[in-house]
Amino acid sequence: MGAIIKHINIKGVDIPVVFEQEKSLPILNLQLVFTNSGYMQDKKHSGLTSISAKLLNEGTKKLGSIKFAEKLENSAISLHTSNGFETFVIELSSLKDVHEKGLKLLSDLLKDPNYSNDVLEKIKTIQTGSLKRKENDFDYVASNNLKKLIFKDTPLENPSAGTIKTISKIKLEDVEKQLKNNLDLNNLIIVVGGDFEYEEIISKIKNSIKVLNAQNKNKEIKISPSSKPITKETIKDTQQAYIYFGSPFNVNVKDEDTYMAKVASFILGGSGFGSRLMEEIRVKRGLAYSAYGYVSINKSYSYFTGYLQTKLESADEAKNLVQSLVNEFVKNGVSKDELDSAKKFLLGSEPLRTETLSQRLNRAFTLFYKGLSQDYNEKELEKIENLKLEALNKYIKSHKEINNLSFSIVRK
Template sequence: MASTLDFIEVNGVKIPFIFEEDKRLPIVSMQLIFTGSGSVDEGKKAGLAKSTAKMLNEGSLKKGSVGFADALDARAIQLSANAGSETFVIELGSLKEEFDTGLSLLSEQLKEPNFTAKSLDKVKTMTLSDISRKEADFDSVASDELKAVLFEGTVLATPNIGTKASVKSITLDDIKSFASHHLVLSNVLIVMGGDIGMEEAKHKASVLLAPLAVGHATPERHFQPRTTPKESILKRPSTEQAYLYFGSPFAMNEGDSEFYKARVAMFVLGSSGFGSRLMEEIRVKRGLAYSAYSRLSVAKTNTYFSGYLQTKLESQAEAKKTVIEVIDSFVRDGVTQAELDQARKFLLGSEPLRVETLSQRLGRTFSEYYQGKPLGYSLQELELIRHLTLDELNDFIKRHGEIRNLSYAIVTK
């Protein structure tokens, strides 16, 4: 089984259609993915994209929030909207026999969403409550502060959920405007699969999308992280430990042909948990933290290296020094053959777990298309990892010394 890429045409717009038929279970799922429609395009109203998604989850004007939810529950239909940094996603899933009912409800919701003052007040209250809870979660505080440091002066410096001030400032007209400009045919692509034939799936998707406006495709944007190190220390009297979040630029864009080398390098450095350089040096050898991780984020809008750990207040300086030493040694000396072999064995051996469900396979095909790669590239990437030599990997690591330019967000007493 494999997901395929095709296209449907709706009102003169050619829309990508990612599909896989899977008859093992009598279920059907569909995602409407509106690209360029996440928080990166909400302007100065931080939290507007997520608030719009929450408003859409309030059902339709005809049935209201409770009536719409009851209609979904009565048929065990799952329907939800969510907004990330780059995309706005509406997801529908149900038993095959109830899928037409789900499509009917989604159509009703898209044509007349429950965009009322009452719904907006409810969404604002819930969002402000979520923001208050995040303020007491010091991991979340440090993580958000690191993004604020790395992407200072850009829309990425503010959490997707928004701030209390920005959420309070959102109006009903803001919600309606965001939806009308972003939930359009020129932005949408479809991911669909399950116990349904391709032609039938195409027809149902075309009928659903026909009422949407053509609109204009949201232009792609990219934000560079800061290259000059900066440290931000947030004092929280109630904390009993220090939260160290660190990050730096990484010279790579989404779709880069050397990404497979980055996957292996990051596995060795800090994304693999026990056995990684950071975990070995910080926890095993020095006992400075229970865990320490790092990862590489590569997206259309931004690319950066980041990591984090928690440590005792009195160990804060030593932990920070150790992070610097580990990363400096990693860039300078590279990895060993044993580390490469271990990373290769895991990445190749765990591949079946990444494609065992329909949603995983559809998600992979979407990622390949979204990143501008040919379908099936993930398998090609595994072959590149299989034949990657130690010299090639260490040369790649040495060429990315920019990860030494670490910025910090630290929550401490």
């Protein structure tokens, strides 16, 4: 039947609900999505939102992490918290038969998080250990250094997991304050689907989440990547060079021509062996096993980024080749064959993106979150099918800012 958008009112707050009924599967899939509540809210405590999400995965103060986990496991209920840059998400999934137990456990968790110094120290120790191991994950190092270059002095310059130094300074009261501010009805979008009538399940969800406050609305932010090309090299004991690159791509999620960005991104670096970057860097010159690039369009920021690995002695050649390929792409655009291939793939693979209830709910949420209509994807596919080569190349040439590439390179 497809997803529908409704609203419910709790404590005077109108909360959007993205709902899809799925009668063929006796399940509940529920996501509480708190917007503007991801690690964009870390401020001086880098890694705080990540630590806060992990604390919610430690069960309630009353039961503790082990007994709470046993209650979930005994009924095959999944209750998990995670975060991105913009969102903080609590996801509950279960069979229909035990959905009321799942919602009760969710309510218990929201009422009584496992606020304990022992639990916090355990999470911090695990997170610190992970960060120490990542010091030798050179993809991670190069990726983080790139963000420091192009998103300097913004929340995006900091890694979502924080640093060893910032994690060490996080206190229990910081986590409590962060969760109180983020888990607020003013920030909430409910995403729910399964074998339920809307009124039946929403009344139960309302009962489970009425414990949340309605006192704080996090503000949206807008971030612009740096247009100043910078290259940063990091010396490590590595057997190959790791090259990450990025540049501005000025576009808004609600722009009418973002579908052209999708096609252009696919041709330049997102289509595997058919892409310009892969064809020129790997196939013709053998400089890398893989090379990717894509345009990332988000509500708070957008940019072009990509990466490759190459031999140490080929690092400079590969870096210069990426720059020249992007320059040539903007200057001369794409060929008819490239456009036809992109259309064939993008149109043909569309059914694979909506096979499951989870996929459909995520898409419906994303469209609503970005302020787009629920039939946006159908209209986008129609636009892609009718896209003319001249229009696409004109669009590509209008985005000269993509040429302002910054590079983060890890080499020996």
